[in-house]
Amino acid sequence: MNASQKFVLCATMIMSAVSAQALAAGTDSNGETSPVLACFYDCRTGPGLRIDSWQEVTTIKLINQVAITPADKTATDRIATLTILDSNEKPIAITSTTLSTLDLDEIYICKTLTNANITPPTTGLVEIMVKDTSEVAATGVYAWMKNWLGKFMIAGLQPSQGYMDYGSLSKTECRVVPTSLGTTIPATSPPTPVVNPVYVDGTGE
Numbered sequence: 473m474n475a476s477q478k479f480v481l482c483a484t485m486i487m488s489a490v491s492a493q494a495l496a497a498g499t500d501s502n503g504e505t506s507p508v509l510a511c512f513y514d515c516r517t518g519p520g521l522r523i524d525s526w527q528e529v530t531t532i533k534l535i536n537q538v539a540i541t542p543a544d545k546t547a548t549d550r551i552a553t554l555t556i557l558d559s560n561e562k563p564i565a566i567t568s569t570t571l572s573t574l575d576l577d578e579i580y581i582c583k584t585l586t587n588a589n590i591t592p593p594t595t596g597l598v599e600i601m602v603k604d605t606s607e608v609a610a611t612g613v614y615a616w617m618k619n620w621l622g623k624f625m626i627a628g629l630q631p632s633q634g635y636m637d638y639g640s641l642s643k644t645e646c647r648v649v650p651t652s653l654g655t656t657i658p659a660t661s662p663p664t665p666v667v668n669p670v671y672v673d674g675t676g677e
Contacts, residue, residue, distance in 0.1 A: 515592035
């Protein structure tokens with residue numbers, strides 16, 4: 473082994489040791505914590521005017537993973553504000569939900585839009601901004617996207633309403649947007665409508 477190879481080996485060992493120490497100390501990487509998360513959504517309804525029809529729709533689950541502070545439980549509450557954009561980066565609606573520690577909320581994106589008399593795009597992006605109760609950007613909230621594809625009731629406030637024929641369900645974690653990207657939620661003019669979220673499975677308590 474020549475001097476150059478020894479130098480590379482030593483440098484690699486040092487970097488590995490530093491990484492191990494960071495993990496042991498519980499240091500989060502830039503991609504694990506952030507006040508901004510991003511999800512995709514789909515809102516496609518099938519042909520015809522039947523009360524049950526082929527659809528592809530999206531719900532988003534949000535959970536607050538911040539540990540409870542015994543002195544002040546509300547200090548660990550988080551407010552998740554969802555900006556719903558179309559596929560051309562245009563914000564079309566804003567909704568929000570408050571999450572106490574270990575709280576789970578699941579929001580039906582397509583029905584949140586239709587209940588506010590907004591025609592859902594076939595696909596788009598949801599940018600989630602997380603803040604504490606003092607309106608300061610905060611971390612600790614994570615989200616999962618559920619994509620429903622099947623034949624079920626159009627009017628129901630639950631995607632399957634206990635019934636889904638020829639259906640499938642897929643889930644994936646929404647991306648935590650690294651703070652190093654400096655992502656900001658798009659400003660809107662005129663102001664984007666603020667709408668009430670539609671929750672599923674009684675998660676909005």
